[in-house]
Amino acid sequence: MLRGAVMAGAIMAAAIGTPVQAQRCWNQALVEAAQVKEFEIMLMVATLRCQARGTDISGIYNRFIAAHRPVLRAVGEELVREFKVSQSGNAALKAYDRLGVLMANKYGNGVQGLECADFEAIIMQAEAAPKSKADLVSLAQRAGMDPQLPAPRCAAAGGIVAAR
Secondary structure: OHHHHHHHHHHHHHHHHOOOEEEEOEOHHHHHHHHHHHHHHHHHHHHHHHHHOOOOOHHHHHHHHHHHHHHHHHHHHHHHHHHHHHOOOHHHHHHHHHHHHHHHHHOOOOOOOOOHHHHHHHHHHHHHOOOOHHHHHHHHHHOOOOOOOOOOEOOOOOOEEEEO
């Protein structure tokens, strides 16, 4: 009995003495990077779906990717860096890949109300947009990109939220 009480006391002392674990949240810049990534993936999936239906918009999509490659690459690197904060090596890259797969699966059945001609127009507008993250963020937000994030969005400045 005394042994059990001592053990329970030790567990309680350890729990009380344990600091609140900080969980990183996604600040606005990371959310915007994820929105751009999801926008890119939505357009990629739409291009593949349209091609399977006999409408080839791959040329305009490829021009969009080529025109915005530096920004798209930087967005990907920004997301990978965030995953590397909490995961090392291949785990961070796998987490980034998993995020991309989740985004692609979201658009696997298409987007309600949008047809190939709509996507072609969206891609043409994206290709013509200035080559900046801010401009792609604006397009992504207008397209309704709301990615499922692997951590909560930050409520305030600082990049950390308390979690138990």
